[in-house]
Amino acid sequence: MTMNADLRRERAAATFQPLLLTHILDGGPERTRRRKEIEALVLNDPDFQHEDLNFLSRSQRYEQAIRKSSLMVMKLREYGIADPEEIFWFKSFVHRGRPEPLDLHLGMFLPTLLTQATPEQQDRFFMPAWNLEIIGTYAQTEMGHGTHLRGLETTATYDPSTQEFILNSPTVTSIKWWPGGLGKTSNHAIVLAQLYTQGQCKGLHAFIVPIRQLGTHEPLPGITVGDIGPKFGYDEMDNGYLKMDNFRIPRENMLMKYAQVEPDGTYVKPVSDKLTYGTMVFIRSLIVGDSARSLSRACTIAIRYSAVRHQSELKPGEPEPQILDYQTQQYKLFPLLATAYAFHFVGAYIKNTYHRISGDINEGDLSELPELHALTAGLKAFTSWTANAGIEECRMACGGHGYSRCSGIPDIYVTFTPSCTYEGENTVMMLQTARFLVKSYTQVSSGQQVTGMVSYLNDLSSQRIQPQHVAARTVTVRINDPASLVEAYKARAARLVEAAAKNLQAELNHRKSKEDAWNRTSVDLVRASEAHCHYVVVKLFAAKLSEVTNAAVRAVLTDLCLLYALFGISKNTGDFLQAGILTSAQVTQVNQHVKELLAVIRPNAVALVDSFDFHDVHLGSVLGRYDGNVYENMFEWAKTSPLNKTQVHESFHKHLKPMQAKL
């Protein structure tokens, strides 16, 4: 089929070459080439073809996923793909951006063995796991506790007489709940449990626990395991439960690279607990990247569809315009497009910083880790919240057809939305960042300098002689200059961090307990964290511009950067007005300029989503097809729906006909 004429026109009118922007997103032309090479390997492989997943039941989707995962593991080795990023690409092309039952085996079980197992344990477990004789998962979350790890209730009690640990799920709430791949797939789990030895609780530790019989795959005696039932999304994942009753494992099954229990039960403490920070930072950086990608996919669908769909009239007597020509539609979509770009750059920044610092970790220099840890907690929350809402905006912008599963956006949403919860519930994450911000503020107040992203708090010391808010000094904001807008965001963050810190102090002065005071200030604290993260995002986006060499691409990215920053101001004018960073007249100008930018970006909108370079198969959307032939293909898609399997549905014979006969 030929390309839809509207899309062809849109592409011809772009002021820049999308491929150049794709290179920037991928990290260079060579990365783009390699990504597409891997994509082709998967897409041209008949083993990875299957029916549209929208028409399959949950059990069938699980089955397809496990089939593909098995083949994927083999083929990865066959092709010699070993670079983590390349594995990630391969996996997401095979599973089209969806989770799969071996995710936890590949992403948690194997890496945990590598980092926390002794050489002896690696000998016993790693190769069988590598060869998939052992399939493992990571069982941390329980029914009663998630983000608050110290509250986990599973126990592992050391019995020196047999040199075994006795694992128990003492309450209903202690049942392990949610781990991916636990329900049906895994035969082993790394279980997090409270360690008891010599009558004392030593806190959470990790244990390798066999849960199913090798050979028959039946649960072992003392183990109750199963699937937790249907969810909003994650149909292909067997999130599971695990209950243990006096289940014994040998002493050697505790992961003992750091902490140890000696045969007589003596407990040996680990050297540093900061080491686990590294993994957390890494996973959160992945979520930031995922926020960017998921939002990009939704934007691609909504913007292409808005260029194809014509509706109503703008000028009397003229043909119906593309809905993308309506200001309200642009106002919904273009700020999200800008956000998607912003988050791409933030994700890349965190990943690079992590790699830089993790070099230091191996050499024992952990000095930058607390800040990075605090920053990624907040950015994980900030980007996933924003992307979550943004995906829904995109779906709504597609009207009724967005609601059909053929649009692909419902699937993107249900797959993405749990990232607001997993790997640290977002509000709790924001409060972690806030704790760091308040600590930094306190340091500055006591005359110390702070470094890194919070260094703007240092300006406080020069302000302290004056009684008013730190940010009340006038920032001369030039609304056409990204650098100047970074300053405005900086001032807002400073003012909100200060306000939260002062409110916290005021609560403490009311002789409240520390915890109470913290709780009574937590809404303020979350706002401060959000403002800090918002500042970081604007700053990183603005910083990216100078790295772009191609003038046309830099111009369009500058428009997006300005839109991102100005739209953020117009949505939070209260903060900027209240702190006196902007005057009302400036706010009016900002609002006006946002609308002007919408018109400026409009001709490049389709090219900007083309640059994300999602293959149709990966996008999984009839509305977002590259060729724009939407309506024909919606009809084709619907015809294959399960309700259409027979011309007359069986319900007619079962219910309708008998009823009509009786009347």
Added chain:
Amino acid sequence: SVNPDLASERQTASFCVEKLTALLDGGAEQTRIRRAVVEAIQSDPVFSTENQYFQTQNERYEAAVRKAVHLQKKMHEMGWTENGPEYKYIYRALSGDVAFLLHRVFMRSISVLGSDKQIAKWIPLATQLRLIGSYAQTELGHGTYLQGLETTAVFDIATQEFILNTPKISAMKWWPGDMGRSATHTVVFAQLYIHGKCYGIHPFIVQIRSLEDHSLCPGITAGDIGPKMNFEAIDNGYLMLKNVRVPRENMLSKFCEVRPDGTYVRQGSQKINYFTMTTVRISLISDEVLTPLMKACTIAIRYSVVRRQSKLKPGEQEAKILDYQTQQEKLLPQLAAAYAFHFINNYLQELFDRGYREIQRKNFDMLPELHALSSGFKAVITHHSTAAVEICLRACGGHGYSLLSGLPSLYTKILASCIYEGENTILLLQTARFLIKCFMAASAGQPVPPSVTYLAAVKPGKCPAKNKSDFLSPHIYTEAYQHVALRLISSTAAKLQDLIQSGAKKYDAWNQCTVQLVQAAKAHCHYITVKNFAETVEKLETKAGIQRIMKHLCDLFALHGIFSNAGAFLHDGYVSAAQMDMVTASYLDLLAVIRKDAVPLVDAFDFTDKSLNSALGSYDGQVYQRLYEWAQKSPTNKMSPAYERYLKPLLHNTLSKL
């Protein structure tokens, strides 16, 4: 037994829950009738929703048809009639999954748009379910913008028939409920052509399936449009017409008629037609929007007092998550909104009843106002409630993501309401058009409808609040809301005029101001909602603590709105920076006050456990036990073929043999 953490919440209620329930129902007698209907339906196993989370689309559809058929019998048994007091509670008791809902719309459109003769012919057949009707308006290419529909109906004088066609793919009817598999007839909206001249959109009754064997009639292509985010039980369908002929008498002709010789006659006023559409927008608010919002609040708040996480004080038990300020800040404003919308819905219902009586007396004066209010409030209430349900979902953390929490289905269902019966942005722009018109009229000293008289009183000024408790005075915050609405409407009107005066075409100027216009329309609806809440509270009886707690909720609703839209209030200095700090302080104080009554406030919504169908939200709070039990029922816990087929070879390293 009731979980002690939930039981203790109920002991300290500051008001009488039963009295509040009666207030919500509109009287104790209504409560009694509702409970009787719910009991009769929910004790009948055919109506069980127990397995709904585990069913496929085909199974859901079949269950819905079974229930619809059984409902006929049940109504007969119970002596319920469509005009009886029980009728409106049936849908609530069924919690959705029931087929033939569009059959009612089919009947209503014949009653409203059909001639007496047509009514006499079709309504008895439909009432006895000898045919199953649907309503085919939306097409693949067009939704809210009705003039753009492309289906054609050409009058053929020779045979006295209309020939219906789907001239291109985008003209295919798409989305109508009950049409994919069930319906035998439908009302098709098509462009009427006589002698080559187009007369615009008209309704035609078209038979699409055989009454004998249910096969498709000649010239008809129809089927199900495939899986959606929700409404698995409903067979939303597509319909393609190829030279389908219907007799001249099948055009619904109360207002417009085509005479045998091809003369087109318009009779009476089409305004009543217009009015039907606006009443539908209001009538959906109660069942489709408020009910899911109230259910979501019930589930999230009950769960939040059962779930304990982390410690607030060292050495103590872990705290209920509802004791965290951030959790209160997520949930309590949604609870307040549920009450605010309940009261504004009452206000709208009354207004529409009055409007209906006036229109029957051929007085159409109220129509523009009713139309503007129904559009704006439909948009604002559906948008706000959808966001609220999603907040409830996410506030339940991981367990909220399980279908067994009930929240995902509430969310996917309510969010459709933002689109059907008029896409929200377009509706807000219609309200804005009305507001701008009224503003211009008011500025010129002309009379305006009652709900917008404030537009005449431009009074620049400052908020008089001196301390945080002043912000608990309804007149202080109501004035602030009024001020903002007026400022946004007047500044947008001025902008429009500027653009036009500087040479822009009217439609261009309009499109350039649409973002502002939408904001103005929202501000207007928000203001009316706050004002109505405050006035309602004032009229409540002071007994049994009801008025006091409603006053708190009203304050919270109002202050939360100011807190979250601070910029709009600060913009022209009406509220100062210092006053905004007072708003925030007052708002946060209220959270702690309402926290104490949170559970009784959701108990008052009076949903049965079967209605909630949630492992997290049931009355007894046995959350974890129920979650564990329900998970066992999942089909995935029966033996899956995946192990033998894929896992076993994988684990045994024999994959290469596959």
